[in-house]
Amino acid sequence: MSTRLSKGGRLIDRTAPQEFTFNGKRMRGFGGDTLAAALLANDQMLVGRSFKYHRPRGIVASGAEEPNALVNMGEGGRFEPNQRTTTTELFDGLTCTSQNHWPSLEFDVGVVNNYASRFLPAGFYYKTFIHPRFAWKHVFEPIVRQSAGLGKVPKDRDADRYEQAYAFCDILVVGGGVAGLQAALTAAKAGKSVWLIEQTAHWGGRAVVDGAVIEGQPAEAWVNAALQTLERMENVTIRSRCMAAGSYDHGYVLCDEKVADHTPGDGRPRHRLWRLRAGQIIAATGAIERPLSFAGNDIPGVMLAAAVRDYLVNWAVAAGDRTVVVTNNDDAYRTAIALKEAGLEVPVVLDARASVSGELPARARALGIRVETGRAIAKVKGGKRVTGVAICAQAGQGAVIEEIDCDAVAMSGGWSPVVHLWSHCGGKLKWDDAQAQFAPDKARPPINHDGGALVLTAGAASGVLSTADVLADATEAAGGGAVPAAQDAAEGAMEPVWVMPQGAPVALRMKMWLDYQNDVKVSDVQLAAREGYTSVEHTKRYTTLGMATDQGKLSNINGLAVLADSLSAPIPQVGTTTFRPPYTPVTIGALAGEARVDIFQPLRRTPIHDWHVAQNAYLEPVGLWQRPYCYPRAGETHEQAVHREVKNTRSNVGLLDASTLGKIIVKGPDAGKFLDMLYTNVMSNLAVGKCRYGLMCNEQGFLSDDGVVARIDEDTWLCHTTSGGSDRIHAWMEDWLQCEWWDWQVYTANVTEQYAQIAVVGPKARQVLEKLGGMDVSKETLPFMQWADGTLGGFNARVYRISFSGELSYEIAVPASEGRAFWDALVAAGAEFGMMPYGTEGLHVLRAEKGFIMIGDETDGTVIPQDLNLGWAISKKKADYLGKRGQERPYLASPDRWKLVGLETLDGSVIPDGSYAPAPGMNANGQRNTQGRVTSTYFSPTLGKGIAMGLVKGGLSRLGETIEMTRLDGSTMQVKIVDPVFYDKEGEKQNV
Amino acid sequence: MLLLECPYCGVKAEETELTAGGEAHLKRFGPGSSGEEFEAYMFARKNPKGVHFERWRHAYGCGKWFLAARCTATLEVFGTYPAQTTEPPADLVEKIKAKRPDWKGTK
Known part of the structure; x- marks a missing residue:
């Protein structure tokens, strides 16, 4: 039995007793113990079950290389599986349970796999579960999943930071x-x-x-x-x-x-x-010391020789009363000597080498230890713990010469x-x-x-x-x-021993463990070699050698030596598998660090954010921004809130926090020339004080971003980008300025967060601004697609007459620091006009009713402006712009391209998001052909029916045609191709 | 997690401070170019095992684009230099040739 000695132990503090439990059993250890040392001190030799055969498993090592002694540690928020007892420091109150057994560690039903092990060789899954095909999903996989896995998955949120x-x-x-x-x-x-x-x-x-x-x-x-x-x-x-x-x-x-x-x-x-x-x-x-491959080398009580020494010297723990040492090198004699000097019995040292003459064997012999050379372990006796060994000649096939009783075996196969x-x-x-x-x-x-x-x-x-x-x-x-x-003592040469005895028959090789955790034996690697596996990487995956949580620290070299022998190839030619981090497992919590819950990622908030939260806005992430999706009132669903917000904006006036809109200043003598390259249309001839909608494409010609550009003064333009696009577009501008046109005099500045931008939208928008008082916002002074600087209600403001809703609309930029105060002023001024804030979903519905495209909905990186009927925004006169050459490629001019249309169901219902329009026939992969898809689909509160935009082959040339579209459940519906502008086709409402 | 020295601000920048921009010294082909030229500009990228020239931006530092010459096999960095050039500096080319005698050069 393993026990604590009364003397010694360089790391333990006997004045600091520690209590812990293993499978509910109360045990005692000392300060300075590892959990493994304390378990051994309490004679807990059996600590777990192996993965495949549910064989009894004991502690093998004393450090990070331990494959067997893994436990579920802790409880609740501090529960963690697969904790290595050999590297876990004992503390008072520690609780742990063993893994991979049912119903108990001592009596485990899964051990039936052990008796069936001759039918569970390497590659068993691949060979067995392939027929009949349907059985994998419905029969085999559920059973395999039920029995697979070592520790339990934690259920509670991690209590630690x-x-x-x-x-x-x-x-x-x-x-x-x-x-x-x-x-x-x-x-x-x-x-x-x-x-x-x-x-x-x-x-x-x-x-x-x-x-x-x-x-x-x-x-x-x-x-x-x-x-x-x-x-x-x-x-x-x-x-x-x-x-x-x-x-x-x-x-x-x-x-x-x-x-x-x-x-x-x-x-x-x-x-x-x-x-x-x-x-x-x-x-x-x-x-790291290597195990030796002899039959029964996985029985609890068989340990690495240096680990036996560690437990003895560091923690005063004897792995057994009678320890047989088996080795192919001199170092293991240190274990025999240490045990003997501690008063423990070493019945024999079995040395596989034919003769030994080093200083350490000599000292062992002088201490009276019996040393047998050319000897091997034929077989370890015992079940849940070692009871003895059968000895044979290393050179032979395992004929038993002698049997010796012992309760521990210390093995050493050399060092890696x-x-x-x-x-x-x-x-x-x-x-x-x-x-x-x-x-x-x-x-x-x-x-x-x-x-x-x-x-x-x-x-x-x-x-x-x-x-x-x-x-x-x-x-x-x-x-x-x-x-x-x-x-230190001079050591004689070691001699490689990969199988013990060297001529072991298959019955013995089937009991020689290479990988203790995953149950890979010498016979499995040899079988893999016979079946044609010559690469060590393939053999690893086929047999699962070295794929357990210890990543083969003990098993890899022994395994590849057996493989090399089976292939009659030198070991260096077979080579090693790839070493990959981490050296030992790192808990996910450490990799996540503080990036969890509220600070999982940095969030961007507009100057008006607190107001949104106070109004109980339902927020949605837009990039890293948090934006109000809608402002539900008591008893309202989100859908009802969106409908109310849209209707109110169309009939009265709405208020939108548009601060997230990208704002990039482009300035310099060559700024106009630069913007003409960047946008598909001409920006250099835009008059000061005017605004123009523009499109940006990548060099392949695909639409990348859109927005309204305002000419601020002779050499300054302000480019609005999409909310998600400001950083990307600013980087895009800098790329071209620094790397291609570095001699152009242009400066850019991303001022997105320097301004709060608020859209006042709806037929009564002008009345709200007039109520605030200040600058003239009349149609005559500030017509559609112009901007002006001035004051509103005492705030310095830049007012753009631009509209993403089709309504009379003012987008007003004020310094970010005044954004909240200005918003509050607008809310107060708008009260008598029935003004309500609206969120991003309302914004989407309003723009879809007008047939305005949204980057990311109507575009996906494969759509050119011409596909979206935006040819009017592409200059025919310019010799060059980014994307022009790309758009000249023949297939982009094909009449077969999918182009933007409006879509309506015949019964007014809403087309589900993601719907496709199938076309006759199958493609080369046996999938149905398609002829279009939905890109935006909403219920229009203004029109009281479902509206959608989509890309359909042939586009508006098929106006009035009815096509079939699929729902996600596979059923179909009839959909009519219509004009994508559903509301105010003439654009009268925004131009008042 | 490469370390590249930004030639503008002199900072030894870690990869997390940088954004990668692909192959350096591409010549842009716009309207009027042949299909082959445009295809090469758009899609044909070198993928050498060895000396390679790349675009990097010190995105979370000074914001400048720069170019780096490094070995894709060993990750040795031969040097970095400003992006405002159509070819690598002569002294850098000499340095690389001294370290990689088999290298065929940029031309």
Whole structure:
């Protein structure tokens, strides 16, 4: 059984007991424990079930590489699935539950998959669920979905907050082991600004556990001294519990700092996501131990040798009373020695190598530990925990020589450098035969903006393992300097072992786990190879090897070695799968940061916004703007409010907050010439004081934006754009001025937010302005399509006689700071005339009744002005304008193009949005041909019936024709093609 | 998340401050141009693995358009320069040739 020892544990504080629950069972741990250490201390060997076969799963590792020991953590707003117990710090009151089982962890019905496992090989889904076709959707998928998935999805809104911060440094050192500390010290002493981050709460990495000696003192003393030195340096920033999730182009690194995971609810943000920009990254990220592939290597109690050592040294937890060590290298002997010295039993060390002669095996033998060379585990015995091992010769096929009782197995298959940060931006790897590992190829690093290396590796991440080599490598990575002397036991050569025993028959290979979480076995990868999968990327997806939440940290190298063997290809030729961020999962909350709820995105509000809100306006987003859709009164639906607003505007007077309208000043000696290029019609000859409607197209000739242009003075024009288009059109203007016609003297300024613009619309609009008093707004002085500066009710105002409703209309611009006061003045003055505000939906209905197009409704990026019967707004005289050449393309002149028409149903009902007009026959894809579609459709309160605009093949040449249109439910209706101007065809009402 | 130095304001701008504008040094073809010329201007874009010239705007900085020469394979930036030119500066071309001897040049 696993248990807490009475002595030792360098990280635990025995005076700080912590209570927690696992599956409702109360357990005790100490401050400084990880959840995994505390579970083991309570003899909780079984912690979960695997994904596919529901096999019992125990803790395998002691760090970020753990594939098995994932739990549902917390409750309510702090519930989170798939939390790795090996990296979760224990706190008092922690609650967690195991995952992927029903009805209980101990007794799980899904384990039936295990007994059926010979019928559930790699690619099982693809092979089984393909016939009959209909069954996937109705039978297989619902069942698969029900049984798939590890943790539960949180139901409540996240109770925590997350923040993001930016930082910059010359050198980012990732990893707080001796390599990272030495690299940080070296770079900092050279005057660089340095960030040093460590994913755990502790410093020193493996060296402090393994008892290395640095500068004549234990590694721990050196680590503490190094930390103190770094903490005193002003050019160094140190963060623990901070994981570098990914390195990106030009030194951008995302770092997830787990600020309050271990102190939930203390008011601090739970995580802080650092968006760091580093001149260079030094990845001192260490190495991860590989499992060995022997039958039953997934039974709870089989653990990585270094993890067994970690639990013993760091947390005084013994994984078992009797631990068998199995290895292909000398490092695992450290585990045997540590266990023995702690008074625990090590019945045997099984070494796959034919002979061993290193310093560590010698010490183990001297301690009286039995060492068997050339031996392997034929099979681990046990179900929910290890009860023993059967021993065989590594060279053979698994004939059992001897059986030994034990309650834990410590395995070591060698080490793999953690190369993720190196590889994220394209650093290349090379195969190292001596260590049987992929290590960074320092001649081919990822490239920085200056052409230099973006990432360097230091220490075990480079593929060096002895403390002396690690420190030398780290010093060199950080620019060179004094290297502290270090000693540790000399190690003999390791020997790669990918399958144990090497001639294992299929019955054993079916029990050799590569990927513990996703249940991928040696036999699955071999099957994939037999079925023709030669690419490691394809094999990964076919077998799901390395696709679990641990992303194959333990399984990938073993898996691709088995694949290479099956293909009779060298391992480097098979290669690795692509390393992608994040290194370990980052919670979505950290990525979202503060951008949620009210501050999800920046909002734009007009100067009159508060009034709209106070009037209970129903707001809708228009780009980033918040605009009133309508102003419903008590008891009114939105539809009723819109109808009332439209009718009142047509009969009395309406008030519209049009401040969002784009306003761009174009000024300079060449401004007229420039606008003639920008608009399809001529703007240079517009008289001062006059307004003109204009269209802008892109170079392909497609309509991009429209609006009224006013000539302000000899060299100044003011261009109105659509509400959503002001930034885009301003950027478009600047693009042409800076990049094509840079010798033209033109200046632009986007003054959209400098003015509040208010439309006073309707037959009584003039009376309202006259009531305010001030400038002359009579037809004679200020006729349609002119503007004038003056005062209204004491406000400095610029008044445009322009109309988007067909009514007598004044659009009045005042400085934004006076917008609200002016609006209030208008509301007061308009009261006696029955004035009511109207919203964007009313605006749409009013313009549709008049057949005015709306950018984004009648246009979609494939429509030219000629399609919308706007040929009158295109100059025939101009030699050039943006889009002219594009519009000359033959297919844009085709009579078959869909053109703007008005549409009405025969019974006056409203055509549904999105309706299409089918045409006879099918197209090449077997879909029905079409001959038109609706672009705008409304109920017209003015006319008391449905009206619509649409694009129909042949356009107005088909006036009076009746065509069929579809509803969304597939039914059809008869629709008549009519003039798109439904109201006041002669335009008399706006010109009074 | 590229870093590009704006040649106008000297700021080392991060990609989030910039908007991309596609291939640089395009020649505009307007009315009177042939179908082939217009097609090339509108649609035929280079997509090299290696040296490439691009338009960028320091949109959330000084607002200026500038041009950048960079390697699309390694993301190395050879240099940035103002947009008011029809070809890259000679010294930049020399610099790129020194770093990429196989590069065939802009012509």
